[in-house]
Amino acid sequence: MPDQTAYPQTPRTIPTRSRDRAHYDRESVHAILDGAYLCHLGFVRDGAPVVLPTLYARVGERLYVHGSTGSRPLRAAATAPDDSGIDVCLTVTHVDGLVLARSAFHHSLNYRSVLVHGRAVDVRDEDERRIALDAIVDQVVPGRSADSRPANAKELAATAVIALDLREVSAKVRTGGPNDEPEDLALPYWTGVVPVQQRYGTPEPAEDLAEGIAVPEYVSRLVG
Secondary structure, eight states, X not given: OOOTTBOOOOTTTSOSSOGGGEEOBXXXXXXXXXXXXEEEEEEEETTXXXXXXXXXXXXXXXXXXEEETTOHHHHHHHTSGGGOOEEEEEEEEEEEEEEEOSSGGGOEXXXXXXXXXXXXXXOOOHHHHHHHHHHHHHHHSTTOGGGSOOOOHHHHHTXXXXXXXXXXXXXXXXXXXOOOXXXXXXXXXXXXXXXXXXXXXXXXXXXXXXXXXXOOHHHHHHHO
């Protein structure tokens, strides 16, 4: 039986370099996806490649991306023949450290990334669209969807949602310090790793916020 805890390896998900950094287990992939909310969505339009930054959310084995009904990839998915969707490549990346080596060639980054290939399809079922939109809000700030007004009919009509199933997926992770050449070890240059962390600042209330409304607990948790 196939391994249900890992995604199958395909020619598109096996890296040509540093194959030891590739991971296919669902636990690693989901952790990387769940720890971010900004992805880059790549597709081909009129014969030319296009890559757009956008918000996303994971619900089980499916990713959701939303945008305006006028957005190029969402419009393309909505108008695809036979509801077949469009070919896309979606990536998510965390930068964890700047790796400074003695040689310029061996400078690098410590990172965690996920790459997803597949067909993105237009989501038309209203219940699924609401689930997707709530999930995207909560992907950015967990708990926020229950503490805000849901989209009304007009807003839903102006919003498109596409879905991408997690089938052809891989993660890639680099950790550790520089990989200098043995002959460079005596060079008089500082070498090491500069950690990179995401940090949230103090919440700033809107100028028109009504008096008496405190910062929600789920927002305070972001700040730590």
